[in-house]
Amino acid sequence: MRRAACTSSIKRRFGLPAALLTWLGLGLGAVLAAGTPVAAAPAGRDLSIQAGAVFDSVRGEVLAGRRIVIHGGRIVEVRPAHDDDPPPDLDWRDRLVMPGWFDMHTHLIGDIQSADPLAPLKSSAAEDVLLGAAHAAATLRAGFTSVRDVGTYRGLVDVALRDAIRRGEVAGPRMFVAGAYVTAPGGGGEVTGTPGASLPAEFRLGVARGEEALRERVRVLAQGGVDLIKVIATGAVLTEGTEPGAMEFSEDELRAIVDEARKHGLDVTAHAHGAEGIKAAIRAGVRSIEHASLIDDEGLALAKRHGVFLAMDVYNGDYIDEVGKRDGWSADILRKNRDTTDAQREGFRKAVAAGVTVVFATDAGVFPHGTNARQFAYMIRHGMRWQQAVQSATWHAARLLRVEQELGSIEPGKLADLVALPLPADGDPPDFEAAVRVVQEGVRVEGPAVTPPLSAVRRRAPEEPVTPP
Structure with missing residues (x-):
């Protein structure tokens, strides 16, 4: 647990006193436009990713050479990559892709x-x-x-x-x-x-x-x-x-x-x-x-x-x-x-x-x-x-x-939250802070814009069995 420090840093970060921000009626989206995510593709379009490897978080294994296809913010396909695959939207053949x-x-x-x-x-x-x-x-x-x-x-x-x-x-x-x-x-x-x-x-x-x-x-x-x-x-x-x-x-x-x-x-x-x-x-x-x-x-x-x-x-x-x-x-x-x-x-x-x-x-x-x-x-x-x-x-x-039916692994039916790191050498751990690439619900996180609305995530009831996506 932590304590908040004095928020005079509002002025440092945004260049205006908080009272003036309120008076001007600035929305949070406008204030924070710089340095937030931008869509890699229009909503509803398939986003294809060619990954050097994918981490199977359920089994704790690394799967080499995978193609990930996303539609409408959800993963629809994860399969071995082929030489004759069309060019992907995101070429991450030099990256290890994990669930967000x-x-x-x-x-x-x-x-x-x-x-x-x-x-x-x-x-x-x-x-x-x-x-x-x-x-x-x-x-x-x-x-x-x-x-x-x-x-x-x-x-x-x-x-x-x-x-x-x-x-x-x-x-x-x-x-x-x-x-x-x-x-x-x-x-x-x-x-x-x-x-x-x-x-x-x-x-x-x-x-x-x-x-x-x-x-x-x-x-x-x-x-x-x-x-x-x-x-x-x-x-x-x-x-x-x-x-x-x-x-x-x-x-x-x-x-x-x-x-x-x-x-x-x-x-x-x-x-x-x-x-x-x-x-x-x-x-x-x-x-x-x-x-x-x-x-x-x-x-x-x-x-x-x-x-x-x-x-x-x-x-x-x-x-x-x-x-x-x-x-x-x-x-x-x-x-x-x-x-x-x-x-x-x-x-x-x-x-x-x-x-x-x-x-x-x-x-x-x-x-x-x-x-x-x-x-x-x-x-x-x-x-x-x-x-x-x-x-x-x-x-x-x-x-x-209790959201494992929607998140936490790279599987068809799951929400497309992904993080990609440079491929490590065999046996070495990844560098978790190096050149991170992020996708949230099929939207690549980079640049000066705001994310689209996120899907509602249903929590599984304690007595409810886990069902495949």
């Missing part, structure tokens, strides 16, 4: 982490969304065609950005949003350092204590149009006055949140650093655990037994240590980061070895958006084969969100 990546833990809204714990109170909702739109475009260009955006201090602002992207008004990844943090008063998901009475209501949308009050908060978020519920089960590294290892809700409270969310067709993910909070959240029925920094062997066994996904952000500890020291972040935050970083990476290694499903999740917003792919190298360094790391950002991520 998911980052399963982002915070697009507002500015990135700073030393000021009260920074979220110093921006407006409009400024937060404008910055979020810029962050969304950078994330998409980096290869992330979908994100799970797991909370914002100002409630439901992420819903507005998600919907603007869906309508094609703003370029960005397909967003699955939490709307706010369900958190205890003064807990890891609240703006701390100022009396609670002074916080505007929009900053307390998910703040509650007690089973019935928490159920009511879940209902409010569900009515606000969220895609999932994010509960802060333990203290946080980046929130002053909380401890990552300490539980902030009882198991009964967590169970009430999960039960109410299920009534609204929503899964719950739990921010949980501490071992006891992780285990309580798993027993309560959450779908995934964020961070899992201090997970123990019992917690790993529980996660595997219950099919709970772990979203472990193993890169950003280094960023926090370096930039936090340089920029004067509090000694308390730097101490908590040191206490959790190495332990989390050891837990990650154990989770991979034990066969627990780990998804790609960075906590982007703590560090600059658009550099998300840096985490692939950390996942490989700490125990994954590169093929497993890609599966964590594609097939497994889609399964967590």
Whole structure:
């Protein structure tokens, strides 16, 4: 989890104060026209791609020499390439093509982490969304065609950005949003350092204590149009006055949140650093655990037994240590980061070895958006084969969100979200940050324009079997 920094950067990025932007009535699409995607072909036309290789994310295999045909934003054919094939629209014979990546833990809204714990109170909702739109475009260009955006201090602002992207008004990844943090008063998901009475209501949308009050908060978020519920089960590294290892809700409270969310067709993910909070959240029925920094062997066994996904952000500890020291972040935050970083990476290694499903999740917003792919190298360094790391950002991520019938693999019937990297030498991992090429629903992402509207993606119900596309 992260805090937004003061949004004076609106002026730096757009050259105008936010108040003037509002007065002029500029739409997000106009403000962000530069550096966002352009269609490679008119809507409805087939787009053919000749790929040097395609990554099969279901099996974790590389398939050499493939022809991909897209129509109306969906893949209609994937087959071996032939010498007599007509010239493709995109000649990617020197590239490895993968499904578009998911980052399963982002915070697009507002500015990135700073030393000021009260920074979220110093921006407006409009400024937060404008910055979020810029962050969304950078994330998409980096290869992330979908994100799970797991909370914002100002409630439901992420819903507005998600919907603007869906309508094609703003370029960005397909967003699955939490709307706010369900958190205890003064807990890891609240703006701390100022009396609670002074916080505007929009900053307390998910703040509650007690089973019935928490159920009511879940209902409010569900009515606000969220895609999932994010509960802060333990203290946080980046929130002053909380401890990552300490539980902030009882198991009964967590169970009430999960039960109410299920009534609204929503899964719950739990921010949980501490071992006891992780285990309580798993027993309560959450779908995934964020961070899992201090997970123990019992917690790993529980996660595997219950099919709970772990979203472990193993890169950003280094960023926090370096930039936090340089920029004067509090000694308390730097101490908590040191206490959790190495332990989390050891837990990650154990989770991979034990066969627990780990998804790609960075906590982007703590560090600059658009550099998300840096985490692939950390996942490989700490125990994954590169093929497993890609599966964590594609097939497994889609399964967590219950959208694997639409996304997460390159198969006929799926939405045509693709990322292409230079072909690596045999046996070497790809360079995940080098010359990335991106296609989102059959539209190539490059140049000064805005994407078309995105298709609605249906989430599979928990009890519904997976059917082929």
